[in-house]
Amino acid sequence: MKLSEIPKGFKTLLPEKAKKREYLINRIKEIVELWGYEPVVPPTIEFLDTFKLVDEKLEDVSFKLVDRFTGRLLAVRPDFTPQIARIVASSFKDDEPPFRFYYSGKVFRDSDEDREIFQFGFELIGVDEREADAEVVAVVVNVLRELGLKSFQIDIGHTEFLNSAVGELSIENRKEVVEILSHKDFSGLEIFCDQNGIEGERREKLRSLLELYGKEEVFERAEELFKSERVKRTINELKEVYGILKSYGFEKNVIFDLSERRGMEYHTGITFEVFHPLHGFSLGGGGRYNTLIEKFGRKLPATGIAVNVDALQELLERKNSLNVKKKKDFYIVDLRKELQTAYRIASELRNRGYSVSRDIVKRNYETSVKVAFKKGFKYVIVLNKEKEPKNLLFLSEEKFVPLPESTEEILDSIEKLIMVENM
Template sequence: MYNDYRMNDQNVKDYQKYERTIKTINKRFKTYGYERIKTPMFEQYDLYSQVKSSINKKEMIKIIDRTGEVAVLRPDVTVPITKQLADNYPKLPNDLRYYYVQDVFRQPSFEDGSIEGTQAGVEYFCETSPEADAEVIALACHTLKDLGFSEIKIEMGHAGFFTELIQMINLADHDVGQLKSLIQAKNIVEIEPFLRNFDIREDVIEALIKIPLLYGNPADVSERARNIVQTVKMDETLDYLLTVYEILKLYGLENNIVLDLGLINHMGYYSDVIFQGFVEKFGKPVLMGGRYNQLGDEFGADLPAIGFACEVESLVTALTTDTVSPRTPIDIKILYDDENLKESIRIANELRERNYTVLSYPIEKALSNVQNSIYQLTISSKNNVFKYREEQTSFQSLNELIKLLNGAKGAM
């Protein structure tokens, strides 16, 4: 009986840790302006079978519903969220931010794996831009920092880099899959013999062999990658990734980002930037994400987006601290001009650490953005303006801004 009590007591402690982890994640997601949504636990199998770029259908948990139709336990959240939006919007009306904490169900790839797991993730529906992509990666990194991790690495790659090389050779789908597996495993010994089985140009073979080695500091990796570039698009991809990295440096995350051009698309619908997060003393990714601009096309809608999902059980297992700080989200919208991107990020970071919910946009997007906010800041070369209700006040420093916010809260 004593042993049973100890086991049950540990289960309670583990669940409390699980709940605190989710609470911390929820609070951080809200500081970036995301709203929580939910998708059904059961979905029609056709939703996934008709989507060409979805998860492995063999991993789905299938059942027969009362009408005789094949249904699946929710294996993914991104697909149903995109489908729900596509049913209402043939074209993205404005930026939309959603987050979720839901169980997903898949057949495990190993014997002691679990069918059920909890995912916490965000979906940011927006046009492609380095600023938007960097913001989502920064949110992923900040979430891991909130949980108490100190050694955080976000590996960033691009689905298009490998895709461009593959389009230059004629391989069957199963051969492409095998090549992806070799590159993902960084199996340099077997990649060249595998490629020699096909009629492939020597320079393309050399490029594919080098891809697994293109890992490390983004500036250094980009410089080495220029030597294997075969197309203008590959060159543009490297430029884009470096721009994202430069913005992430403004968030103070330069020591947390590595470039990995051997990071191959781990979900079929990712089309551009892809990334995964690692923490200390844990040997597999605790979060994965990327941009998926074409998934909406599967449902007849133009819905470009970027997002990521955390594996909550992995985070709980990896956690060595239970540090959780309470936050009270308050909406603030920051509008900035091109010259003041760095300053707007600095102010947004400071405000988020003071428990405010903050959204940042270029000034030219102000009219198209319908997101309501309690406060609005305009950061420009001419003037910094704080707006509350109909009153506008200029400010010069962060301390002045905090006094204005505190004064506005006192008047509410």
């Protein structure tokens, strides 16, 4: 094993990508804060019980270690939502809802694929009305549009619809058939029907479930096929969300998918998942979880979503929609190492809003100039050459102009030269 290797499923962001990541996160923060969401920063490591309490499966994917103070098992965060639930139930137990929180950071899952995923998520807690679900979708649409994406779609479903529809057909192996339907496995569905003696109208209705995907017309088709009160309730909830999104003008990016059970085990109602045709996998997902926070001691409904920032950044870079301006203005090369003069010039330029770096490597100034422009700096200041002119401002590797002697005159000359260059 090479010492430069890192474990499978983890990644390093070099300066260019790291700069884009910082810009992307800050941009999303700006947008969600306009909707009234506030930041929380959960710990990276919690007791494993916090995650197991919510979903036993989270233990299987958690990186675990032993707390030397208590002897209890710890887990490196595999999911943010249980942490948000714990925080609301404990730190805000005497506060009145609603709560609007956002967070960003990495989740760690010991899986075969990505084991480190950067997420940005937000949760609306304490509101059971459908307007809360619609708001979460609306915020996501707002974020993606502001980032320059147009062709994305948000698939909206309901965790109860498939169970209710399959239950209406009196099928015994309900969990198995829901799994088959969720994967849109037509051949698997045919085999299931053959093995379980399902024929006629029941078989046709199961096949029809795979087609309940599209715009608002799927509601009418679903109501024609299934008549139970539970089915009616789920469809009415989806209709209500769609009506609110339509009033926002966000219906263009919404698709309804009643043929799949999305979300985590703790999701209990309407769910969302974000897709884009240029990215083969989900950009994020979430939904309603009305029973989760109660496990930590406070009964509150909630809904939320987490966006996969790694996937989103990859998509934006592919579309050239993440153009971050590099702030590399001046590079100062002081040949005599007279720190006071170079420091004063650098300090004053920074006060004027420029970014400034110093060359602190021993080499000839010609090499330093080449290195500076290769690194993307706009200008290079060379101080204290042995021959006249002693001070130079390089506008490119070949083009330069002389600078005066005193610090004040140097600064005035630089400002004038830059003004002429930008005219």
